[in-house]
Amino acid sequence: GRTRVDYILSNSDLVGQIVTVKGWARTVRIQGNGSFAFVEVNDGSTVKGIQVIVNNAFPDFSNLKGTGISVSCKGLLVESPGGEQSVEMQVQDPSQHEFKIIGDCDQTAFPISKKNHTPEFLRENAHLRTRTNLIGAIARIRNALAFATHMFFNSRGFLYVHTPLITASDCEGAGELFQVSTILKSKVADIKQKDGMVDYSQDFFGKPAFLTCSGQLNVEAYCSALSDVYTFGPTFRAENSHTTRHLSEFWMIEPEMAWAQLEDNMECAESYLKFCLQYAIDNCYADLEFFDKFVEKGLIDRLRNVLEKPFARISYTEAVDIIHKCGKQFKIMPQWGDDLNSEHERYIAEEVIKGPVIVFNYPKVLKAFYMKVNDDDATVQAMDILVPKIGEVIGGSVREDRLERLDQMIQFKNLDKESYWWYRDFRKYGSVPHAGFGLGFERLVMMVTGVENIRDVIPFPRWPGHAEF
Numbered sequence: 001g002r003t004r005v006d007y008i009l010s011n012s013d014l015v016g017q018i019v020t021v022k023g024w025a026r027t028v029r030i031q032g033n034g035s036f037a038f039v040e041v042n043d044g045s046t047v048k049g050i051q052v053i054v055n056n057a058f059p060d061f062s063n064l065k066g067t068g069i070s071v072s073c074k075g076l077l078v079e080s081p082g083g084e085q086s087v088e089m090q091v092q093d094p095s096q097h098e099f100k101i102i103g104d105c106d107q108t109a110f111p112i113s114k115k116n117h118t119p120e121f122l123r124e125n126a127h128l129r130t131r132t133n134l135i136g137a138i139a140r141i142r143n144a145l146a147f148a149t150h151m152f153f154n155s156r157g158f159l160y161v162h163t164p165l166i167t168a169s170d171c172e173g174a175g176e177l178f179q180v181s182t183i184l185k186s187k188v189a190d191i192k193q194k195d196g197m198v199d200y201s202q203d204f205f206g207k208p209a210f211l212t213c214s215g216q217l218n219v220e221a222y223c224s225a226l227s228d229v230y231t232f233g234p235t236f237r238a239e240n241s242h243t244t245r246h247l248s249e250f251w252m253i254e255p256e257m258a259w260a261q262l263e264d265n266m267e268c269a270e271s272y273l274k275f276c277l278q279y280a281i282d283n284c285y286a287d288l289e290f291f292d293k294f295v296e297k298g299l300i301d302r303l304r305n306v307l308e309k310p311f312a313r314i315s316y317t318e319a320v321d322i323i324h325k326c327g328k329q330f331k332i333m334p335q336w337g338d339d340l341n342s343e344h345e346r347y348i349a350e351e352v353i354k355g356p357v358i359v360f361n362y363p364k365v366l367k368a369f370y371m372k373v374n375d376d377d378a379t380v381q382a383m384d385i386l387v388p389k390i391g392e393v394i395g396g397s398v399r400e401d402r403l404e405r406l407d408q409m410i411q412f413k414n415l416d417k418e419s420y421w422w423y424r425d426f427r428k429y430g431s432v433p434h435a436g437f438g439l440g441f442e443r444l445v446m447m448v449t450g451v452e453n454i455r456d457v458i459p460f461p462r463w464p465g466h467a468e469f
C-alpha cells in the first residue's frame with residue numbers, strides 16, 4: 001500500500017508513524033559529503049511533494065541521480081524543523097525502512113528538468129508536462145470544476161444526458177465542422193499495397209456526418225420530455241483560429257431548462273459560475289495559492305470579488321452605446337448590428353464593469369437560427385457572459401418555440417429546413433418555452449486559474465495543425 005501525500009500533509013496525527021510514499025522525484029539534493037539526500041517526492045495529490053531524507057545505507061542510494069525518477073519510500077514521519085512544510089519523512093534505518101528506485105530517468109535526455117520551461121516548450125512535450133507543478137495544479141482544478149458542475153446541476157434536479165459526438169446536424173449553423181470519414185479495414189490492406197496511397201471514403205458509411213459543434217439540439221430533445229437537463233462533453237469547431245481563447249476541440253457544459261425565460265437563464269448561468277468559483281476556493285485552496293503566486297498576482301481576491309456582487313446586465317444596444325460614448329479609439333467602431341469583437345468585449349468587462357457582465361438581446365443577424373425573436377423582430381433573446389481578460393465564457397438564449405417563427409429564422413439564415421426536420425418536430429408536438437446556455441469549460445478553467453493561454457488548461461490541446469499526442 002501507499003499513503004497519499006495530501007493525506008499525510010493534512011493529518012498531523014500521522015507524525016511518529018511509518019508510512020509508504022510512492023511518486024516521482026521533483027528534486028534530489030545530495031548532502032553531507034554524500035551521506036544523505038533530500039528528495040522531494042510528488043505523487044500528484046498536491047502542489048508540493050513531501051521532503052524525504054534518505055540515508056546512504058540503502059543500496060539504491062548510489063543510483064540517485066536526479067529529477068524524474070520514480071521511487072518508493074517507507075520511513076518515519078517527523079515534524080519538520082524548518083522548511084515550508086510541517087512534516088518530512090526520514091528513511092534512515094534499512095532494518096525498518098525502505099528506499100527503492102522503481103524507474104530510472106536518463107538525466108541527459110529527460111526534457112522536464114527542474115528549471116523553468118516556456119509554455120511553448122511544454123506544449124511540445126504535452127505527454128511529459130504532466131510532471132510540472134503548473135499542469136498538475138490545472139489537472140486538479142479541472143477535476144474539481146467538473147465535479148462541481150455535476151453537483152450544481154444535480155442539486156437543482158437536472159438530469160445529465162450523453163449527447164452524441166457524431167451527427168449530421170450543424171447546431172450553430174456556422175459551417176465550422178469537421179467531417180467524419182470511414183476507412184474500411186479492407187481498404188487499409190489495399191492502402192499498404194499501393195505505396196501508402198490513402199483512400200479515405202468521404203462519408204460515414206454512405207451518409208455525411210460531422211463531429212458535433214454543440215450538444216444543444218440533442219439535449220433539447222430530452223428537455224422537451226424530462227424538463228431540466230444538461231450535457232457535458234467534447235465539442236469541435238473547424239474555425240481556423242490561432243488565438244489564446246480558441247481550440248479545435250473543447251469541452252462544453254450545456255444546460256437546457258423547460259419553461260425558462262431569459263431571466264431564469266441568466267440566474268442559472270450566474271449561480272453556476274459562482275458555485276464553481278466557490279467550490280474551487282473551498283476545495284482547491286493550495287492550488288489557488290500556487291496560481292496566485294506564480295500565474296496571476298491577486299487571483300484569490302479577484303475570485304472573491306466576483307462572488308460578492310451580482311453580475312452587471314446590459315443590453316447589446318447599451319453595449320454599443322458605451323463603446324461610442326467612452327471616447328476611446330477602437331480598431332473597429334461597431335455600428336448597431338455589428339459583432340462585438342474581443343477588444344470591445346474586454347473593454348466593457350475590464351474597464352467599464354470591472355467584472356463579469358451579461359450582455360443580452362443581440363441583433364438577430366448575429367446569432368444562431370434557434371434563438372427566440374423579440375417583438376421588435378430585430379433582436380433575439382440571447383445572452384452572453386463576458387469576463388475580464390477572457391471575453392465570452394458563456395453563450396445562451398431562449399429558444400424559438402413557435403414553429404412558424406423558427407421556420408422564418410431558418411430561411412433568414414439560409415439554412416436547409418429539411419435537415420432540421422427532427423428539431424422542428426419538438427415545435428409540432430407539445431412545444432414548450434425553454435432556454436439554455438453553453439459554458440466553454442476551458443474558459444472557466446482560465447478564469448479560475450488565471451492561466452492566459454487556453455492551450456495550457458486542457459490536457460492535450462488541439463488547434464489547427466496540432467493533434468500529435
Ligand code: 4AD
Nearest residue numbers: 214216246247250254393394395396436437438440
Ligand atoms: O457561443 P457558442 O458557440 O454557443 C453554443 O454552442 C450554444 N449551442 C450553446 C448553448 O446555448 N447550448 O459556444 C458556447 C461557449 C462560448 O461562450 C465559449 O465559452 C465556448 O463555448 N467556445 C469555445 N471555447 C474554446 N474554443 C472555441 N473554439 C470555442 N468556441 C466556443
Ligand code: MG
Nearest residue numbers: 384392394395
Ligand atoms: Mg457565442
